Amino acid sequence: MTSAECINPEHTLTYQSRLPRLPVPTLQDTASRYLESLKPLVTKEQWEKSAALVKDFVKPHGQGEYLQSLLEAYARTQPTSWLETWWLSGAYLTWREPLVINSNYFILGKDDPNQPPFDNQKNPRQGIPEGTFTPFQIRRAAHLIHECLNYMEIIESGTMPVEKTRNGAQCMDQYFRMFGTTRIPQPGQDALRQPSPVTLRHIMVLAKDQVFAVPVFAKGDHRVRLAVGDIEDQLWQVVKQVTSPSADLDAPVGVLTGDHRDAWAELYAHLQNFHPTNAQSLELIQTALFSVSLDDYSEGEDHLKSYRNAAGGRQGHNRWFDKTIQIIVEASGRVAFNGEHAPCDALIPAYMYDYILDCPVRWPGPPYPKSMHDYEPPRRLRFHVDEEIRRGIKDAQALVGRILDQSELAITHFTKYGTTFIKRVGKLPPDAYVQIAIQLAYYRLHGKLVATYETGSTRKYLHGRTETIRTATQEILWFVQAMSNPSTDDATRYRLLHGAAVKHNENSKLASEGQAVDRHLFGLKMAASQLAGLSPDQLHPMFTKDPSFSLSSTWTLSTSSIHQGTNFIATGFGCAVSDGGYGINYMKQPLQIKAAIEGKRTGSSNVQGMDHAIKQALADMGELCEKQVKQSSVKPKL
Known part of the structure; x- marks a missing residue:
C-alpha cells in the first residue's frame, strides 16, 4: 500500500458520480447582479440606459425568457455540464491569436x-x-x-x-x-x-x-x-x-x-x-x-x-x-x-x-x-x-x-507580511485583501476602476471549471476613494475596507456556486446562436448596442491566484487588454505575497508603476490595519 493510500483510502474519482451539476441561474438574479457590477464603472446616466435595456430583455415573454427556457432545456440534456462544450470552444479552441x-x-x-x-x-x-x-x-x-x-x-x-473544501x-x-x-x-x-x-x-x-x-x-x-x-x-x-x-x-x-x-x-x-x-x-x-x-x-x-x-x-x-x-x-x-x-x-x-x-x-x-x-x-x-x-x-x-x-513583465515579492498578518491583524480574508490592494494600486496609477476578472472555481460541480468574480465593486470604489482623500479618517477607511472585503467574499461565494454573471450571460448568447439560430443582429441590444456591456466584460485587469506556490518564483499569463491592461497572478503565503505582472510596452500600461503601486497599496493597507488594532479592541469579523 502506498503512502497516499494510507492517508486517503478513497479513490480519486469516488465522489464524481455524486457531484451536483452546474446550475443555470435565474434570469432575474443575473440581471440584478449584472446591473450592480456596472455601478463602479459607468456614470449614472449610462447605468440608467443599461437598466432600461436589461428590463426590456428580462420582461415577460421577452427574448431573455425565451433564451432562458432554451438554456434550461439544453442543460437537462447534457451528460456533465451545460457549459463544458461551449466554454472549451468559446474560451479556448476558437481563439485565433x-x-x-x-x-x-x-x-x-x-x-x-x-x-x-x-x-x-x-x-x-x-x-x-x-x-x-x-x-x-x-x-x-x-x-x-x-x-x-x-x-x-x-x-x-x-x-x-480527493480535494475537499467547506462545500x-x-x-x-x-x-x-x-x-x-x-x-x-x-x-x-x-x-x-x-x-x-x-x-x-x-x-x-x-x-x-x-x-x-x-x-x-x-x-x-x-x-x-x-x-x-x-x-x-x-x-x-x-x-x-x-x-x-x-x-x-x-x-x-x-x-x-x-x-x-x-x-x-x-x-x-x-x-x-x-x-x-x-x-x-x-x-x-x-x-x-x-x-x-x-x-x-x-x-x-x-x-x-x-x-x-x-x-x-x-x-x-x-x-x-x-x-x-x-x-x-x-x-x-x-x-x-x-x-x-x-x-x-x-x-x-x-x-x-x-x-x-x-x-x-x-x-x-x-x-x-x-x-x-x-x-x-x-x-x-x-x-x-x-x-x-x-x-x-x-x-x-x-x-x-x-x-x-x-x-x-515584473516579479513582485512583498515581504513585509503575508496571510498570517492579514488574518490575525487585519481580521480579513487574504484573497479579498489582495484583490482590494490590486484595485487600490490601479486606481492610484490610472485614476479609475476598470472591469476586473478574477478566477473563481466551480469545481464543486461535475466537470466544473471557472466563473468570473467581478472584483471591481461599489464597495471597493468607496474604499479606494477614501484612501485617496486626506480628510477621511482611518476608522472610516478601515470600515470601508472591511465592507469591501465582505462584498468580495459574497461575490466569490456566488461564483463558486455557479451564480455569478458572466457564464450565464455567455450561455444565453450561445443559446441564441446555437439553439435559437439567431444571427448577431437579432440578439437583444443589451448585448450588442450598449457600450456598458462591452466595457464591463473587457477585462482590463485579469487576475488569478493559485495555491501558496512554495516552490515557485513567479506564475503568470498575459493581459487581455493591450492599452492600460495587466495580467496579474499572485500567491498568498504566510509571510509574504508573491505576484507577477504582464502588460504591454505600448499604450498606457505601466508594469513597473503597477509593481510599485501594488507594494505601496499593501504597505498602506497593512499600516491601516495596525492602526485599527491599536485604536480599538473590538474588531469586526467576517
Whole structure:
C-alpha cells in the first residue's frame, strides 16, 4: 500500500458520480447582479440606459425568457455540464491569436537547493557559454521527468487524494486531462487530442529545436517504468546527437506552434501532407505524455530573464506551445513551465509542478540508479520542409519575437507580511485583501476602476471549471476613494475596507456556486446562436448596442491566484487588454505575497508603476490595519 493510500483510502474519482451539476441561474438574479457590477464603472446616466435595456430583455415573454427556457432545456440534456462544450470552444479552441503570452500560462520554479553557481565550473570567471548543455541540467531534467511520472502514477492508480473544501468534494476530472494532451491547429477552431495516457510510453524532448521521442517505459507488453539513470542516459544521447559536428539539424518546426492559429493550421496541414515522415513525427508528438525543452543557454541569475524565457523562449525556439505540459530546463539547471490552457485550468498542473520541485536533485554525488530493463533508444523525429514551410517558420519567429518584445513583465515579492498578518491583524480574508490592494494600486496609477476578472472555481460541480468574480465593486470604489482623500479618517477607511472585503467574499461565494454573471450571460448568447439560430443582429441590444456591456466584460485587469506556490518564483499569463491592461497572478503565503505582472510596452500600461503601486497599496493597507488594532479592541469579523 502506498503512502497516499494510507492517508486517503478513497479513490480519486469516488465522489464524481455524486457531484451536483452546474446550475443555470435565474434570469432575474443575473440581471440584478449584472446591473450592480456596472455601478463602479459607468456614470449614472449610462447605468440608467443599461437598466432600461436589461428590463426590456428580462420582461415577460421577452427574448431573455425565451433564451432562458432554451438554456434550461439544453442543460437537462447534457451528460456533465451545460457549459463544458461551449466554454472549451468559446474560451479556448476558437481563439485565433498566438498562444504565446496571450493564452498559455508560464511558471518559474525555484532553484534546486543543490544548484551549482551560475557560471561555467571549468572557468568560474565566465558564464555558461551559448550552445552548452551541462551535467546538472541533464541530471535535474531526468529527475523532474521521473517525479512527473510519479505524479502521473498517483493519478492513474486512483490514489490522488480527493480535494475537499467547506462545500464538499471537488471535481477531479481535470487531473486526468493533463498527460498526453495536445492542441491540434485547425482552421477556425482547434481540436484537442488525448490518447489514453495508460497506453503511452514516451515523452518528447526538444534540444536545439530538434524533437525526440524518449521512452520512459521498458520494452514489452507490461508497462514497466524506467529508472532515473535510464532517463538521464537517454537525455545525454539526445544531447550527443544535436551537438555532434556532423549533426544534420532540421528546420525549427516547433516555432510554428507560436504562430497565429489559422496560419499554423494551414501550415500544419501542408506539413503533414508534404512528406510521410512529417505525419509520423507529428503522431509521436501528439502521443507523447508531455514535453521537455533542454535549452542550450542560461539566462543567468536574473529571475526576470528566466521568467521571460518561460513565457516564450527565444522567439519561440525550442518549444512546442500546443502541449499541455511543457517542462523547460535551462543550461544552468533552472526550471520553468509553459502550459496550454484548454484541457485544464492552470491550477491543476501547478499542483504537479509544485510536487515535482519539492524533492532536491541528487547533486553532487553518485549517479542515479539504472534499471535492468531493455528500452528503445531516443528516436529523432525528422521533418522534411519546403520553401513554404521555411517561410512560415520565418514569419512565425518574427511574430513571436514581436509579441515578446511588446510584453513587459515584473516579479513582485512583498515581504513585509503575508496571510498570517492579514488574518490575525487585519481580521480579513487574504484573497479579498489582495484583490482590494490590486484595485487600490490601479486606481492610484490610472485614476479609475476598470472591469476586473478574477478566477473563481466551480469545481464543486461535475466537470466544473471557472466563473468570473467581478472584483471591481461599489464597495471597493468607496474604499479606494477614501484612501485617496486626506480628510477621511482611518476608522472610516478601515470600515470601508472591511465592507469591501465582505462584498468580495459574497461575490466569490456566488461564483463558486455557479451564480455569478458572466457564464450565464455567455450561455444565453450561445443559446441564441446555437439553439435559437439567431444571427448577431437579432440578439437583444443589451448585448450588442450598449457600450456598458462591452466595457464591463473587457477585462482590463485579469487576475488569478493559485495555491501558496512554495516552490515557485513567479506564475503568470498575459493581459487581455493591450492599452492600460495587466495580467496579474499572485500567491498568498504566510509571510509574504508573491505576484507577477504582464502588460504591454505600448499604450498606457505601466508594469513597473503597477509593481510599485501594488507594494505601496499593501504597505498602506497593512499600516491601516495596525492602526485599527491599536485604536480599538473590538474588531469586526467576517
